[in-house]
Amino acid sequence: MASEQFIDAAGVNESESHARTLRDVRTYRLARVLEQLKQHECPAILLYDPVNIRYATDTSNMQIWTARNPSRYIMVFSDGRIVAWEFHRCEHVWDGIELSVDMRSAVSWIYFNAGNEAEARAEVWASEIVDVFRAHARGERRLAVDRLDxxxxxxxxxxxxxxxxxxxxxxxxxxxxxxxxxVLIGESLRACEMGIERMRRELRPGMTEQELWAHLHFENIRHGGEWIETRLLASGERTNPWMHECSSRVLQKGELLAFDTDMVGPHGYCSDISRTWTVGDTRPSDEQRKLYELAYSQVHFNMDVLRPGMTFREFSEKAWTIPKPYLKNRYSCVAHGIGMVDEYPAIAHEVDWDSAGYDGRFETGMTLCVESYIGAEGGSQGVKLEQQVVLTEHGCVPLTTCSFETEWL
Structure with missing residues (x-):
């Protein structure tokens, strides 16, 4: 009986701790939004992007669908007031959210919902937006907007x-x-790691790429996750160049298998991990080992270089030098931010700086993904690796325990 009481108490304590974490996160995130409005001397922001709505309010409603069909939106004022226009009869998605919200019904003027009445409905929508804004903005005219047709x-x-x-x-x-x-990112990563472990257990010659990829989705949904942003899993010759999405191709023993999770997991946080294996867990060939050693070196060299206070350009200049045979097929960035999805910043390679780079400064508390793809131009295979980290005052700390193939090195 005492044992059962201990378990019950532990469960309650864990539940209370988790509830406190959620409350603290919600308070922190909304404060970050209000801070931005005050810095820009902007009285309000109109949000349509479902990820931004989730960040500001921790409410979620058919995120993929509403990303394509804008039909719920909120206005956050710099004094903390929130007006929310929710999708048809979906006010219940706000249950349990400790916010004082002026709740209204959304006006959808996309063609799917409005047809040839789209412009007329948009005028109704605009009239309400302007009225709400002016009622609280005290004569101001500056309204921030994230996404708007x-x-x-x-x-x-x-x-x-x-x-x-x-x-x-x-x-x-x-x-x-x-x-x-x-803490919440860690919960998403644990779900992702279970999906990766399941993929590793189920991986065998003769199955298709899609069959293998389904195991990651299964574990994500089973643990309260939400969706996966891409389908980046490739095998054999499809690993070079990178960015082939998974297909019905049948896996062959001894070939390389690479993937990038891009998984939006529990609480809406993204787990972005890339690993490369051999099908059948075979010993890698000399070429496969070489590709892997180079990719592993790139990721870990760049993790060692990265420090808070460093500018984006300085990091790009100091990053690992990609050998010429692999330069053309390089990954699109050296590293990028990660949170609910891929986020600011994206760090361009030095060779791409003039066309794609922008400067800024790394700060403690940023979560980042350090990237590598190594595959020779015209080659028949390649290796994709990516590590998710948090930037501390001492440098990069991995957020995942998902192992690398260190025995290949």
């Missing part, structure tokens, strides 16, 4: 509002993670 933007401007880049504000807000966020 052309008709809507044009109508707000016609009404006298000045639109600011709200997506940039939200990316900056999301860049620095709290201790509570790191």
């Amino acid at each position: 052309p008709i809507g933007a044009a109508l707000l401007v016609k009404s006298g509002l000045t639109l600011l880049d709200g997506q940039a504000m939200m990316e900056d807000a999301r860049a620095i993670k709290s201790a509570g966020e790191l």
